[in-house]
Amino acid sequence: MTQQTTAPAEPQASAASGGAVTLTGISKTWGDFTAVQPLDLTIPEGSFFALLGASGCGKTTTLRMIAGLEEPTAGTVRIGDQDVTGLPPHKRPVNTVFQNYALFPHLDVYENVAFGLRRRGIKSVKKQVEDMLELVELGHLPRRKPHQLSGGQQQRVAVARALINRPQVLLLDEPLGALDLKLRRQMQLELKRIQTEVGITFVHVTHDQEEAMTMADTIAVMNAGRIEQLGAPADLYENPTSTFVANFLGQSNLIEAQVTGSSGDDLLLSVGDGRLTLPTARSAATAQIGDKVLAGVRPEKISIAHADDAATVPDGRNKITGRIIDASFIGVSTQYVVNSPWCPEFAVFAQNVERDTRLTPGTEVVLHWNPAHTFGLDATQDIEAGEVSA
Missing domain, CATH: 2.40.50.100 (RNA polymerase II/Efflux pump adaptor protein, barrel-sandwich hybrid domain)
Known part of the structure; x- marks a missing residue:
């Protein structure tokens, strides 16, 4: 008789965990290059938090370590009261919105938003999808394909698709970078409105100072893999503590x-x-x-x-x-x-x-x-x- 062995179940983040993000001693190196110096950071639950810095400062790498897309060299990532450092991306209570939106071109708006629910085996998705489309003000365009939408509308579909599974944390990686200036400013206000309505923790990576100051409750200014200064937008602007922050922020x-x-x-x-x-x-x-x-x-x-x-x-x-x-x-x-x-x-x-x-x-x-x-x-x-x- 052959004895069957069962592999241990893969750990998952608890659904009861809160949406605060805590990074402890987190760092990332590739060979001799250090992308993120060891840092400690707490992102309050329900806040709109921005990681701001120039290209190569370590902000996107930090975001990817929260998402599970990059394994930290050292340190831990906690979401709520759970250590998720060892969890793969799909087991973490987070979703990510990327700059290119990554919409499915063959699916219409409705099916793009419903995709995450259907993948989880949920049969009745109509009300949830309709509510989410109303939240992002696209309830009148459910059967449009992505190529029939403006850049701002595509961005809203991507946000709706990410939010419909009710993640504890929404990660935004330069989400407005592909939009023109006028539309980008409009979407800054829209994203802040959405975050306020849903109350989910948003972590937003950007190199755009105005974008960070318009939307975020708290900004971490990053430079060479370190956090130069952390605080509310007005405080960072009025009271910079380094020449880097004084010159970079405004x-x-x-x-x-x-x-x-x-x-x-x-x-x-x-x-x-x-x-x-x-x-x-x-x-x-x-x-x-x-x-x-x-x-x-x-x-x-x-x-x-x-x-x-x-x-x-x-x-x-x-x-x-x-x-x-x-x-x-x-x-x-x-x-x-x-x-x-x-x-x-x-x-x-x-x-x-x-x-x-x-x-x-x-x-x-x-x-x-x-x-x-x-x-x-x-x-x-x-x-x-x-x-x-x-």
Whole structure:
């Protein structure tokens, strides 16, 4: 008599687990190349979370390790209270939406969305599919084929197909990259609306700063396989802690200055023969008198005035002088580039409310801003880190 042996059942993630994602000491290397340095990260359940960074920073590899499409070199992945590190992709309570959508061209919208349910052997799919199509506002197009849809509509079908199985986590890998600018902005709002309605944890990988800031509750800015800074979009933008974040997330003017003293809650800085004030609470650098710091200010926080009007600048403002070397009218604002002794290409974004026609290239100007809008960074960093090449 031959004894039959039964292979042990493949582990599966518990359906009762929550949708929080916890990465502990997770890393990925290929030979001598390290794509993701060991990192710890917790993504709260029900949040819209963005991994933001330039190409090659490790964000997609991190996403693929959550999905089970890439095996980590070290560390663990937990979804809710379950360790899923050893589970294959189809056993994890996640679904992924890719940039190319990966729709079935021979199936219509209805059948593309129903595919996951039918694969699980569910016979009655009508109500679930119809509800999902209504969620993504495609209830009027159930019999269209993918090639009959716009890019934005295809994107919605891909999201509906991924959500219909009610994953605990939806992973989005550059999902809007194939869309034009106007449609991409529209879909940013749509994805945020969908996430809010379904309440599922969304983890979104993108290189687009505006996209991340529009949709995400929390952003992790990645650089060279590490998380440079983690926080709410407004906090990252207003209070960057490194030159990389200051330059990559939007645009910053960084001025090398020296700490000369303090006054109340402010640090006093010297810049050549000028003086600046920096709120101590907004300085990521621990600076003593005589230390160098990088004083930063965003272009839209700055006012620009003709040098002849310098006397009208209110007292207490941070001020520097310079000469306009470029001016670009872009509709809602005019973007100036000003050469000053302390910052050769100082950017200023001025809203087109009451334009001063004297402000043309070659004009001497005074730039001024509220000291509260100044942030401080460690001056030992690369001042150009994170700048996006044209």
